[in-house]
Amino acid sequence: MSSTSVPKGTRDFLPDQMSGRKFLLNLLEELFQRHAFLPIETPSMEKIDTLLGKYGEEGDRLIFKVLNRGDRLSRALSSICSQSDIAVKETNSLADAALRYDLTIPFARFISQHRNDLHFPFKRYQIQPVWRADRPQKGRYREFVQCDVDIIGSSSILNELELIQITGEAFSSLGLSDVIVKINHRKLLEGIVTETGTNVPFQKITIVLDKWEKIGLEAVKNELSQAGMKEKEIEVLIRYVHQNTSINSIQTLPSNQMIEAGCSELEQILDWADKYCKVKVELDLKLARGLDYYTGIIIEAIHPEFGSSILGGGRYDNLTGMFGLPGVSGVGISFGADRIYDLLSLKRLLPESPFNRKSVLILNLGAEPEWMIRAASLIRESDAVADIYPDESKLKKQMKFANDKGFDFVVFMGAKERSEGTLKIRNMQSGDELELKSDELSTFFKK
RNA sequence: GUGAUCAUAGCUCAGUUGGUUAGAGCACCAGAUUGUGGUUCUGGGGGUCGUGGGUUCAAAUCCCAUUGGUCACCCCA
Numbered sequence: 336m337s338s339t340s341v342p343k344g345t346r347d348f349l350p351d352q353m354s355g356r357k358f359l360l361n362l363l364e365e366l367f368q369r370h371a372f373l374p375i376e377t378p379s380m381e382k383i384d385t386l387l388g389k390y391g392e393e394g395d396r397l398i399f400k401v402l403n404r405g406d407r408l409s410r411a412l413s414s415i416c417s418q419s420d421i422a423v424k425e426t427n428s429l430a431d432a433a434l435r436y437d438l439t440i441p442f443a444r445f446i447s448q449h450r451n452d453l454h455f456p457f458k459r460y461q462i463q464p465v466w467r468a469d470r471p472q473k474g475r476y477r478e479f480v481q482c483d484v485d486i487i488g489s490s491s492i493l494n495e496l497e498l499i500q501i502t503g504e505a506f507s508s509l510g511l512s513d514v515i516v517k518i519n520h521r522k523l524l525e526g527i528v529t530e531t532g533t534n535v536p537f538q539k540i541t542i543v544l545d546k547w548e549k550i551g552l553e554a555v556k557n558e559l560s561q562a563g564m565k566e567k568e569i570e571v572l573i574r575y576v577h578q579n580t581s582i583n584s585i586q587t588l589p590s591n592q593m594i595e596a597g598c599s600e601l602e603q604i605l606d607w608a609d610k611y612c613k614v615k616v617e618l619d620l621k622l623a624r625g626l627d628y629y630t631g632i633i634i635e636a637i638h639p640e641f642g643s644s645i646l647g648g649g650r651y652d653n654l655t656g657m658f659g660l661p662g663v664s665g666v667g668i669s670f671g672a673d674r675i676y677d678l679l680s681l682k683r684l685l686p687e688s689p690f691n692r693k694s695v696l697i698l699n700l701g702a703e704p705e706w707m708i709r710a711a712s713l714i715r716e717s718d719a720v721a722d723i724y725p726d727e728s729k730l731k732k733q734m735k736f737a738n739d740k741g742f743d744f745v746v747f748m749g750a751k752e753r754s755e756g757t758l759k760i761r762n763m764q765s766g767d768e769l770e771l772k773s774d775e776l777s778t779f780f781k782k
Numbered sequence: 783g784u785g786a787u788c789a790u791a792g793c794u795c796a797g798u799u800g801g802u803u804a805g806a807g808c809a810c811c812a813g814a815u816u817g818u819g820g821u822u823c824u825g826g827g828g829g830u831c832g833u834g835g836g837u838u839c840a841a842a843u844c845c846c847a848u849u850g851g852u853c854a855c856c857c858c859a
Contacts, residue, residue: 340850393857396783437859465859470783472853481859542857625857647859671859700817734819749817763819 344469344477352676355685359509359676360462363482366505367460370497372484375459377441379466380432387433389440389657391538391627397467399477400430407431434466438483439628439654439667446487446665447658455488455663462672474643474674485667487655492600495632495650496607498668502636502646503614505670510684511638514645515615518604518634519622521649523597527575527620530589531568540564541623544576548621552577576620600632628654634668638678645674689741693780694720695760696742698734700749701727707748710758710776719780737763744780 341347348356364374386398402408411428435441438461446453462482471477484501486494499516506514524544528537543558550558552573559569575588588594601618608616614636624633624647631650638645648668655663679685688694695714697707707723714721722742724733737745747759757770760779771779 343851391857393783397857467858469857470854471851475858479859644859669859674859698817730817731815731819734817736819738819745818747817751817759817761818766818766820768818 342477344471344475346476346478350689354689354691355680356672356676357691358686359672359679360480360482362508363505363670363672364460364462366501366508367482367484370458370484370501372458372460375442375445375461376463377435377438377445377461379434379464381435381441381444383430383433385444385658386436386440389628390436391625393625394436397469398436399434399466399468401432401434403429403431435463436467437465438463438481438669439485439651442483442485442487442667443651443654443665444658446663447655447660450660456486456494457488458484458486460484474641474677476673479674480672482670482672483667485665487665487667488663490664492604492632494666495600495604495634496611498648498666499604499608499612499614499616499634502634502668503612506636507613509675509679511675511678511682513640514636514638515617516608516612516634516636516646517617517619517622518601518632519619520597520601520632521629522593522631523601524620524623526591526593526595526597527572527588529591529593530575531564531571533564533568533572535559535563535568538627540572542625544621545623545625604632624649631664631666640681641674641678643674645671645678647671687741688743690720692719693744694742695722695744695746695780696733696737696740697721697723697746697748698730698737699724699727700730700747702748702750702753706753710746710748710773713773713776714780717777717780 380401383398383400387395390397403411408429414428442459442461446457460483462480464478464480466478469475469477484498486497499518502514502516506512524541525537528540533540539562540559543555543562546558547555556569556573559572560566564572588598605616605618608614622633622635624635628651629649630652633649634647635644636646646668648666650664650666652664653661654665655661676685697711699707711721711723724736734745742763744763745761747761752758752770755770757772758776759768759770761768
């Protein structure tokens, strides 16, 4: 017998879960549309070269590669097997394609390819699954849905503001009022690191800083020193980064070009966010984000009752350059739909009804089928959900079915009702019953 | 890639120093109730104790291996 389980880190979704997921995804999509973003989709697979080398060395390891088929595979295998040592490079000849790791790189590829068919600045949203060959754990899946909104072809920080507005609108309409948006600026961070005079790579330092909340100040100092920073450099770095959580305090930083550029953008964004965004926005100089391609403002959203971030994003100045379209700046964010769903379900903020509107089950009491068919049509015309129980089963069984399935009403259409020219409707929650004339059916379930 | 931990019914779990026929709750099915569900009562079905091997008169229990799940690190939505 074949196994009934699904691969590690992937899941089935039952109808009960799907109604919550649809609710979330529909809400986000509708919000994106109101902000004039347009939808696109890209294939689940990209050519392997499109993805490799874009996410740092850790990222490359987490990309799912798709094995070649047929002769190409046989040739690659025999070439590898004939060698005494299998070079890592050779394994790439086994795969020409890989599953997408995020939606941002495919988007950059998409923009470069279709540059002549698009109007810039171009605002797109994209809601699709991505795959990562990670070890699954709480809030971490190997297949998960990202909801990306990006604006490409404009350097204005009006775009950053809009993305934070969308973040605030999304979480407040979902009922997640405790979400905190943390922001930082890659240039500012880089400027600070420059001021320390260290020759340790910027990327290495930011990753350590990012762990601050988790491991504490002393451990951060330790790791920085292990990374090769001198004690004096660490001291300077910590002094600048430590406790700089208000816009006033970052103005006390030394001035160089990068710091000034970063500061003025952050200052503007924080001021606007305070006035126009429905979410708490905090400056956090420790926020780094591992993805290499960010160059300006970076943002991340967290919730105090959830261990990992539920949204991430930032500005990238030259993503399309790798695909032959240089000098185009973009900024975008990605909602982690699966994590947000988990959080909503933890906080019981998802709608309970599996049908997204009033729902009615017509009980089968052996009445003339066409009478029930007409009744169902009338109910559906009034925009409610209608279903006819197909078999003339015991009433108890049908009632239990209606109850378990979550129908709001059942309709009795039996011999008694037929002779009186009426229908009996029972509210499944209150137990109230009332009689209606057949032609009142279409208006009863309206609104 | 590194580390920890767990695996008994569809689900959540009990199961004593190894010792009769492996239990409970929930869920499911049937009846009490032949036109009324969600409450109650009664009864019923359902397990090769993850898999393979070993120790023993005897293994869910002890040993070894293996597979799978979960959690953490790394990194990230």
